[in-house]
Amino acid sequence: MSSAAHPEWDQVMVDIVDYAREYQITSPLAYDTARNCLIDTLGCGLEALKFPACTKLLGPILPGTVVPNGAKVPGTQFQLDPVQAAFNIGAMVRWLDFNDTWLAAEWGHPSDNLGAILATADWLSRSAVAVGKPPLTMHDVLTAMIKAHEIQGCIALENSFNKVGLDHVVLVKVASTAVVSSMLGLSRQEALNAMSLAWVDGQSLRTYRHAPNTGSRKSWAAGDATSRAVHLALMAKTGEMGYPSALSAPTWGFYDVLFKGQAFSFQRPYGSYVMENILFKISFPAEFHSQTAVECAMDIHQKLALAGKTSDDIQKITIRTHEACLRIIDKTGPLNNPADRDHCIQYMVAVPLIFGRLTAADYEDDIAADPRIDALRAKITCIEDPEFTASYHNPQERSIANALTVELNDGSVLDEVVNLYPIGHKRRRDQGIPLLEVKFRSHLAGRYPARQQQRIIEASLDQETLERMPVHEYMDLYVI
Numbered sequence: 452m453s454s455a456a457h458p459e460w461d462q463v464m465v466d467i468v469d470y471a472r473e474y475q476i477t478s479p480l481a482y483d484t485a486r487n488c489l490i491d492t493l494g495c496g497l498e499a500l501k502f503p504a505c506t507k508l509l510g511p512i513l514p515g516t517v518v519p520n521g522a523k524v525p526g527t528q529f530q531l532d533p534v535q536a537a538f539n540i541g542a543m544v545r546w547l548d549f550n551d552t553w554l555a556a557e558w559g560h561p562s563d564n565l566g567a568i569l570a571t572a573d574w575l576s577r578s579a580v581a582v583g584k585p586p587l588t589m590h591d592v593l594t595a596m597i598k599a600h601e602i603q604g605c606i607a608l609e610n611s612f613n614k615v616g617l618d619h620v621v622l623v624k625v626a627s628t629a630v631v632s633s634m635l636g637l638s639r640q641e642a643l644n645a646m647s648l649a650w651v652d653g654q655s656l657r658t659y660r661h662a663p664n665t666g667s668r669k670s671w672a673a674g675d676a677t678s679r680a681v682h683l684a685l686m687a688k689t690g691e692m693g694y695p696s697a698l699s700a701p702t703w704g705f706y707d708v709l710f711k712g713q714a715f716s717f718q719r720p721y722g723s724y725v726m727e728n729i730l731f732k733i734s735f736p737a738e739f740h741s742q743t744a745v746e747c748a749m750d751i752h753q754k755l756a757l758a759g760k761t762s763d764d765i766q767k768i769t770i771r772t773h774e775a776c777l778r779i780i781d782k783t784g785p786l787n788n789p790a791d792r793d794h795c796i797q798y799m800v801a802v803p804l805i806f807g808r809l810t811a812a813d814y815e816d817d818i819a820a821d822p823r824i825d826a827l828r829a830k831i832t833c834i835e836d837p838e839f840t841a842s843y844h845n846p847q848e849r850s851i852a853n854a855l856t857v858e859l860n861d862g863s864v865l866d867e868v869v870n871l872y873p874i875g876h877k878r879r880r881d882q883g884i885p886l887l888e889v890k891f892r893s894h895l896a897g898r899y900p901a902r903q904q905q906r907i908i909e910a911s912l913d914q915e916t917l918e919r920m921p922v923h924e925y926m927d928l929y930v931i
Contacts, residue, residue, distance in 0.1 A: 458696040460643055463715055464650070467602055468642045470721040471629035476597050481723035483914060485593040488551055488600075490911045491731060491887055492562040493929070494894030495550045496543035497526045498811065501897065504789075505546040508671060509539045520581050522573035525929035526898050533574040537627075537681045541566025541674030547811045548670070548793050549736035551729045551875075553600075554775065554843065554851060557607035558739070559619035561725060563673035564599035567627035567680045568592055569926070571634050576923040587634070589925050590918040595630040597726045602626040604725030608718040608846075613779075615710055618655040620676040625649045627680030637688055644693025648683045650705050651697045662782055665791040718846070728849065731875030733886050735809045740776035741796045743870035744853035748803040750868050751857055755804075762805045762823065764859050768831045770796065771854040771867075773839040781833045789814035797828040800855070842871070851876070888912065898931065 476482070499505045510529050511517075522536035523529065524543070531539060544550055544565055551562045569592065576586035603626040612619055628649040632642040655675075659668040687693070698705045699714065706714055735745045755761060772781075782795040792798045792814040801824045803809045812818065842850040854869040872878045874886065891911070895904045907928045911917055917925070 458700075460695040461698045463698055464643060464646045464695075466721065467625070467629050468632070468639065468646055470602070471598055471633045472639060472642060474598070474721060476594055476723055478597075478723040478727065481597045481726045482590075482593055482918070484726050484729060485596045485600075486911070486914055486917055487731070487884060487887055488562050488596060488726070488729060489565070489589075489593065489917075490891045492544045492550045492565050493525055494891040495547055496540065497898045497929075498549065498894045499543045499546035500526045502546065502811075504667060505542065505670070508542055508674075511535060520574065520577040522570040522577075523923075523926045523930055525926065526931055528931060531570075533570045534678050534682045534685070536570035536574070537566045538671075538674040538678035539566075540569055541623075541677040542671040543674075545673040546670045547736045548738060549732050549811065551731050552739035553604045553607060553725060553729060554739060554849070555604070555608045556611040556844075557613060557619050557622065558775065558779075559603060559607055559622055560673065561600035561603045561623075561626070561729065562596070563620070563623045564603065564627045564630070564677060565596065566674055566677035567631050568595045568599065568634075569922075570677075571631050571681055572922045573926045575634065576921055580921075580923065586921040586923055588918065589920045589922060591634070592922060593918065595634060597723050598633075598721075599626040599630045600725040600729060601721050601723060602629055604729075605717065605719060605721055606715065609716040610710075612710075613657055616657055617709060618657045618660065618672060620672045621654045623673050623676040624652065624680045624683075627677050628684055631681055631684040632687065635684055635688055637684065640693075641687045641690070643695075644691060645684045645687035647693035647695065647697040648687065648691070649680065651694055652679065652683065654709060659790075660779075660794060662784065662791070665794060666788060667790050669790050669794075728877050730851070730873070730877075731883060731887055733873075733875045733883050733890060735799075736793065736811045736814075737799045737809060738780050738794050738796075739873075740773070740780055740851060741799045741853070742873035742875070743851055744770055744772070744776075744796055744800050744855060745803055745809055746870050746873060747853060747855040747868040748800045749807065749809075751855060751865065752804050752807045754865065756807075760859070762801075762827055764861075765804070765827065765830060765857055766860045766862075767858040768800070768804075768827075769856045769858075770800065770831060770833045771836045771839065771856070771869075772796075772833050773843045773850075773852060774835050775840075775843060776853070777833055777835055783828070786819065789816075792819060795828075796833065797831040798824065800831060801827040849876075903928070 521530040603622040839852040
């Protein structure tokens with residue numbers, strides 16, 4: 452017979468809540484990186500607005516609804532309640548698979564949490580100003596971003612949700628719930644209640660990320676997770692009860708039901724490590740395990756051109772890679788949609804070898820119809836290099852290595868091209884950040900007139916200017 456005695460709160464939940472509520476971020480590097488993460492993530496969201504498959508999901512649930520003091524959706528005229536605004540922003544920023552990435556036992560995209568953070572901060576700021584109170588500032592947003600990155604990333608270091616079939620957006624929901632609870636001013640007990648609701652909640656299956664079911668839900672799954680986080684935090688604010696052993700309860704808890712009976716393990720305490728070491732996608736909208744492979748393919752394309760050859764002269768390609776790459780994006784057979792293609796390393800290597808580029812548009816049906824792509828895909832074989840896998844998991848290295856060897860029809864073999872760290876890696880920040888700013892400017896130019904672009908750039912590229920700016924004023928800069 453089970454005891455009905457109320458248990459102590461699971462320490463995992465206590466640690467998350469106490470960190471979100473109490474920890475003081477003191478790292479200038481974390482704040483500087485968070486600013487770069489903010490502009491990159493918003494830029495990716497603006498670029499997504501060019502794609503009808505994304506925009507058809509945006510706006511209020513009931514057309515025409517405008518929420519007084521609601522949160523604004525960048526690049527649009529929508530002003531929504533914070534739950535729906537979180538979905539809108541979350542879907543936009545993740546749609547093109549072009550924002551930051553964290554690779555560990557579990558991979559994911561901690562900037563996905565920006566949907567919940569920006570929506571909540573903007574709504575709170577507008578509501579405060581409406582009653583004569585001070586608004587939140589962008590410093591508060593950056594702080595919440597650092598903490599959300601840290602919660603999601605530190606759990607991901609040692610705990611693989613994909614190996615039990617769960618999608619990584621469970622960690623987006625958990626991290627967003629924690630930081631939104633703090634932003635809303637929930638008491639410690641209310642924040643614990645909200646945290647337990649996030650773990651008890653239904654969790655997404657990864658099936659929409661993998662063959663044969665790969666589809667567009669992977670592009671709005673983060674929006675769904677962030678909106679759910681805001682909703683749960685608001686429910687807890689009303690006094691809705693929580694579940695202290697939501698993770699550890701025998702038979703009925705998360706561990707036993709969804710994690711094969713294993714408790715979470717942790718490599719390090721929460722601080723600001725994840726934001727400081729985040730990976731930026733700078734050059735290519737490609738699943739991150741393939742980023743170095745795409746860089747290699749671009750290099751080989753140039754070498755072929757200098758030799759007077761093209762991809763038609765290729766007989767065979769071997770990709771030496773790491774285990775996570777094989778598990779998530781090594782794919783053969785028909786690719787049915789853009790979501791299928793941007794999770795296929797063979798596709799992401801073939802396109803730059805043929806065209807000398809890889810853009811978001813290259814995943815669309817018209818480009819995919821080029822018969823050269825599938826013909827070249829069929830010539831590509833991936834093999835694991837155990838040293839690449841070990842380096843991928845090494846906290847001091849955290850490489851995402853790929854190496855390409857190309858054999859030509861005439862029997863000659865090009866020198867292997869190896870890339871251990873992509874342009875967006877911490878080890879290549881000096882190269883990467885100037886290009887990140889170029890990427891941001893390009894995304895702004897695709898949406899706004901020159902004067903509005905300049906106002907956004909002036910507010911965004913200077914750390915001190917951005918941090919002291921009221922959230923609602925910054926968000927107003929993005930209204931189209």
